[in-house]
Amino acid sequence: MSKIIGAVEIGTSKAKALIGEVAENGTLNVVGMASRPNEGMRKGEIVDFRKAAAAVHSALEDAEKMSGTTVDEVYLAQTGSHLKGQMLRGSASVSSSDNRVDVTDLQRAAEEAKRRKPDDGRTYVHHVRTPILLDGRVVQDPVGMFGSKIDLGYWSIDGDDQAIKQALHVISNYSLEVKDLILSSIASSTMMAGPDLRRAGTLVIDMGAGVTDFALYRQGFVACTGVIPVGGDHVTGDLSMGLRVLEPYAEKLKIEHGKAISDPMDEGEDVWIIGNKTIGDRSIPRKAITDVIHVRIAELFEILSKELEGLLDPDELKGGILLTGGASLLPGVEQIASKILGFNARRASFPTGIDSELAQPENATVLGLLHYGLEDHGLPGRKKEEVETGFLGKFRKIVGLGVQS
Amino acid sequence: MSQDNLFPKETNFSPENEIPGIRAKIIGIGGAGLSLVDGLRFDNFQSVEHLAVDVDSRALADSIAGEKLAFGRRHTRGMGTGGEHTLARKAMEEEKDVIRKKLEGVDLVFLLAGLGGGTGGGAAPVIARLAREAGALVFAFTPLPFSWEKSRHSMAEECLADLRKFANAVIPLPNDSLLQMGGADATALECFAEAGRNVSMGISAICALVFRRGMIDVDFVHLRKAFNRRAGRTLFGYGEGDGEDAIRQAVRELLLCPMLHLPDVSKAADALLILITGGTGMGMAALQQVSTEIREEFKAGEHIVFGAHVDENMGNRVQITVLGATDLEAGIPTADVAPTAKEVIAVLPKSKVAHSSKLAKEKKGSKLKTVPAQPRNKKKDDLDQNTFEFMEAENQRGIFGDLPSRNIYAGEDLDVPAYLRRGVKISI
Numbered sequence: 146m147s148k149i150i151g152a153v154e155i156g157t158s159k160a161k162a163l164i165g166e167v168a169e170n171g172t173l174n175v176v177g178m179a180s181r182p183n184e185g186m187r188k189g190e191i192v193d194f195r196k197a198a199a200a201v202h203s204a205l206e207d208a209e210k211m212s213g214t215t216v217d218e219v220y221l222a223q224t225g226s227h228l229k230g231q232m233l234r235g236s237a238s239v240s241s242s243d244n245r246v247d248v249t250d251l252q253r254a255a256e257e258a259k260r261r262k263p264d265d266g267r268t269y270v271h272h273v274r275t276p277i278l279l280d281g282r283v284v285q286d287p288v289g290m291f292g293s294k295i296d297l298g299y300w301s302i303d304g305d306d307q308a309i310k311q312a313l314h315v316i317s318n319y320s321l322e323v324k325d326l327i328l329s330s331i332a333s334s335t336m337m338a339g340p341d342l343r344r345a346g347t348l349v350i351d352m353g354a355g356v357t358d359f360a361l362y363r364q365g366f367v368a369c370t371g372v373i374p375v376g377g378d379h380v381t382g383d384l385s386m387g388l389r390v391l392e393p394y395a396e397k398l399k400i401e402h403g404k405a406i407s408d409p410m411d412e413g414e415d416v417w418i419i420g421n422k423t424i425g426d427r428s429i430p431r432k433a434i435t436d437v438i439h440v441r442i443a444e445l446f447e448i449l450s451k452e453l454e455g456l457l458d459p460d461e462l463k464g465g466i467l468l469t470g471g472a473s474l475l476p477g478v479e480q481i482a483s484k485i486l487g488f489n490a491r492r493a494s495f496p497t498g499i500d501s502e503l504a505q506p507e508n509a510t511v512l513g514l515l516h517y518g519l520e521d522h523g524l525p526g527r528k529k530e531e532v533e534t535g536f537l538g539k540f541r542k543i544v545g546l547g548v549q550s
Numbered sequence: 551m552s553q554d555n556l557f558p559k560e561t562n563f564s565p566e567n568e569i570p571g572i573r574a575k576i577i578g579i580g581g582a583g584l585s586l587v588d589g590l591r592f593d594n595f596q597s598v599e600h601l602a603v604d605v606d607s608r609a610l611a612d613s614i615a616g617e618k619l620a621f622g623r624r625h626t627r628g629m630g631t632g633g634e635h636t637l638a639r640k641a642m643e644e645e646k647d648v649i650r651k652k653l654e655g656v657d658l659v660f661l662l663a664g665l666g667g668g669t670g671g672g673a674a675p676v677i678a679r680l681a682r683e684a685g686a687l688v689f690a691f692t693p694l695p696f697s698w699e700k701s702r703h704s705m706a707e708e709c710l711a712d713l714r715k716f717a718n719a720v721i722p723l724p725n726d727s728l729l730q731m732g733g734a735d736a737t738a739l740e741c742f743a744e745a746g747r748n749v750s751m752g753i754s755a756i757c758a759l760v761f762r763r764g765m766i767d768v769d770f771v772h773l774r775k776a777f778n779r780r781a782g783r784t785l786f787g788y789g790e791g792d793g794e795d796a797i798r799q800a801v802r803e804l805l806l807c808p809m810l811h812l813p814d815v816s817k818a819a820d821a822l823l824i825l826i827t828g829g830t831g832m833g834m835a836a837l838q839q840v841s842t843e844i845r846e847e848f849k850a851g852e853h854i855v856f857g858a859h860v861d862e863n864m865g866n867r868v869q870i871t872v873l874g875a876t877d878l879e880a881g882i883p884t885a886d887v888a889p890t891a892k893e894v895i896a897v898l899p900k901s902k903v904a905h906s907s908k909l910a911k912e913k914k915g916s917k918l919k920t921v922p923a924q925p926r927n928k929k930k931d932d933l934d935q936n937t938f939e940f941m942e943a944e945n946q947r948g949i950f951g952d953l954p955s956r957n958i959y960a961g962e963d964l965d966v967p968a969y970l971r972r973g974v975k976i977s978i
């Protein structure tokens with residue numbers, strides 16, 4: 146029998162809902178998709194619960210209508226600058242007398258790694274496992290191998306209780322369960338950077354409306370993630386102030402004429418704000434538009450460069466830099482990213498087989514949620530379901546849905 | 551280099567028709583304050599005096615202000631404070647009797663001080679308080695540090711908040727933004743000159759209202775009534791038009807005035823001063839119409855000071871200046887001194903209905919919903935309508951102004967436009 150799963154990204158510009166059908170053979174089919182402008186969110190955080198919830202609910206409704214089914218649980222993307230990541234490490238000595246690694250050895254190491262509690266008022270949203278070392282060597286699945294010591298680590302992201310609670314409530318108000326919280330950057334990366342790229346080492350940057358999410362992969366594993374509270378809305382805001390035009394016009398100018406690097410062809414050329422050349426219309430030099438955008442985008446990559454200082458190693462970043470998210474559509478962003486970060490940067494493309502209507506950079510996260518959710522991220526030798534209950538219990542506690550823990 | 555030559559001369563009026571009785575004093579504090587005072591030319595206002603205040607005796611010696619006051623000698627031995635605003639504050643508190651003397655009988659005080667400076671930032675709030683206690687109405691014009699003067703920022707913000715507790719209105723002049731108004735590769739010096747031009751515009755508008763007789767007249771009592779409350783954010787802008795359609799043109803220019811489109815500028819005013827100056831041809835009907843538009847634009851309530859002056863030298867030109875303040879009782883904790891000095895109370899309107907700020911109200915339900923959803927399909931709307939909507943939809947820190955906290959990264963607020971912070975000039 147096939148299974149229906151859902152995914153929700155509460156984006157700063159739009160709330161996006163996706164419904165997928167997983168066939169018995171494991172193939173995923175997207176059967177419903179909808180997005181709704183979201184006015185309840187700024188910079189990746191909910192500032193108006195009712196508006197955000199209304200946007201999510203109507204996106205979910207439409208996606209359900211389109212699919213002709215209903216969902217019971219969804220994967221939910223998490224972003225916002227309240228999220229902080231850190232590497233937690235744990236180790237365990239192999240306990241059996243014959244030095245054969247058992248699942249329980251891995252579990253003990255994992256428990257030790259996750260023992261560190263987040264600060265008051267904060268909750269872990271995502272533990273991403275990094276390579277397992279058996280006596281200092283990276284191994285895929287040590288269970289059954291011989292050795293004496295297991296080391297493993299989790300890139301662990303914790304966030305503000307209130308912010309997480311709000312997001313979870315948006316979903317529970319629609320009578321849905323959150324199957325798992327997934328970091329937006331990791332969801333996007335799952336979609337845009339295939340296993341080969343992740344092994345080669347790659348940096349995925351999702352440039353959204355309110356925030357820019359990034360995830361750095363090394364040897365196939367997450368090495369670092371982060372959220373910069375700057376996105377396409379900042380570009381629009383800068384244009385609105387710098388050109389002194391209303392915000393919707395600024396957004397329109399950005400999308401129709403925006404460039405992040407100057408183009409000699411534009412020298413001396415003007416564009417109209419509204420475009421109908423009525424008395425209300427005004428013309429603006431293309432150069433002014435580009436100048437405003439350039440400073441903002443260059444600054445964004447400078448901040449990224451600072452955040453990633455010491456982590457960008459040519460030997461570990463053979464896959465280069467991938468840009469996605471709606472704001473990555475600005476012409477010239479790749480050049481600026483390449484120049485400032487010092488590695489080849491390009492716009493990410495979707496794997497083949499994704500419907501062209503869906504294969505838009507702003508959908509990277511929501512599509513990635515389903516794909517990530519389908520993958521097995523548990524410890525080797527452990528069933529997937531087991532791993533997830535631990536997480537869910539915790540969310541239930543935050544939302545007040547139950548006492549399981 | 552002196553900045554004298556960079557300022558326009560105030561030749562609009564002759565001293566003959568000056569209204570007697572009111573005394574005004576322009577007080578420059580610290581290096582930036584002194585150079586601003588020295589740049590001003592208000593010789594044609596007989597009742598406007600100039601006072602230079604500094605701890606730096608050499609800077610004082612170079613000033614051309616009519617009156618000078620050195621303070622803090624005990625702490626700095628005649629040198630600057632080296633950016634230590636606590637030092638200047640302390641020194642000014644210790645020597646407050648001297649400055650009190652200088653404030654005796656003064657009705658209107660203009661404070662000019664760079665809040666990124668130790669002397670300016672430390673002493674200005676103290677002087678503002680003393681002036682209020684002495685019963686004066688206090689307007690402050692305060693240059694704020696460039697983004698690259700990182701270490702000075704938090705201090706300047708602190709001093710600004712302090713000053714806002716006491717002055718009736720504080721007009722911040724962020725150096726970053728002023729740089730935008732200069733030529734393509736404007737230097738810091740030109741930026742200072744721009745600050746000077748703005749200060750000059752602001753002060754001359756207020757002085758003209760108080761000291762000149764006009765077509766539509768106001769007096770000091772009006773001004774005091776309007777700005778009596780403690781101000782929160784302010785707005786300040788101007789526009790000029792020429793020729794047949796001068797007045798409409800001036801409104802258009804006013805609404806596009808860069809000073810009104812800075813981060814932190816209020817879009818609504820609980821107290822609003824409007825001054826229109828034009829040649830003899832200026833019509834009463836057009837004036838009324840324009841004043842109504844401007845009031846609506848800034849959502850001004852009852853506290854309006856509207857003056858219109860005729861100046862033959864203007865020819866066909868028309869100049870509009872606005873200066874407004876929100877009354878944010880809620881926002882800033884009340885100071886322990888009384889902005890309710892007896893003299894101030896005396897001119898309060900009789901009905902003392904609690905006045906809540908429109909801005910605060912607007913904030914809640916504000917944002918994008920006032921913005922037309924489909925700009926393309928809009929009816930034929932004239933520029934004025936557009937720009938009006940613009941200002942309504944806009945808020946203090948650009949599109950993020952409604953958010954309670956700042957988006958600080960390495961000492962800079964990322965929600966403030968990047969081009970402003972990086973000093974990149976945008977020509978439109």
Ligand SMILES: Nc1nc2c(ncn2[C@@H]2O[C@H](COP(=O)(O)OP(=O)(O)OP(=O)(O)O)[C@@H](O)[C@H]2O)c(=O)[nH]1
Pocket residue numbers: 579580581582583585586630631632633634664665666667668669670671693694695696699702725741742743745746
């Ligand atoms: N607009 C403008 N800003 C100025 C001027 N001079 C300095 N500044 C700015 O004001 C701040 C420095 O303040 P100063 O006025 O030199 O310092 P001060 O008040 O004399 O204080 P100390 O010398 O530190 O005791 C800096 O942020 C400068 O960018 C000026 O002439 N005009």
Ligand SMILES: Nc1ncnc2c1ncn2[C@@H]1O[C@H](COP(=O)(O)OP(=O)(O)O)[C@@H](O)[C@H]1O
Pocket residue numbers: 155156157158159352353354355356376377378396399400403470471472473474475506507508
């Ligand atoms: N063609 C385009 N050029 C530039 N920016 C664009 C373009 N299309 C969309 N954007 C911008 O992308 C942002 C939305 O991207 P998205 O990834 O959906 O963000 P979020 O997930 O934060 O809602 C908006 O700021 C929008 O202005």
Ligand SMILES: [Mg+2]
Pocket residue numbers: 154156329351353354470507510
């Ligand atoms: Mg997104």
Ligand SMILES: [Mg+2]
Pocket residue numbers: 580581606609630631667669
């Ligand atoms: Mg000095």
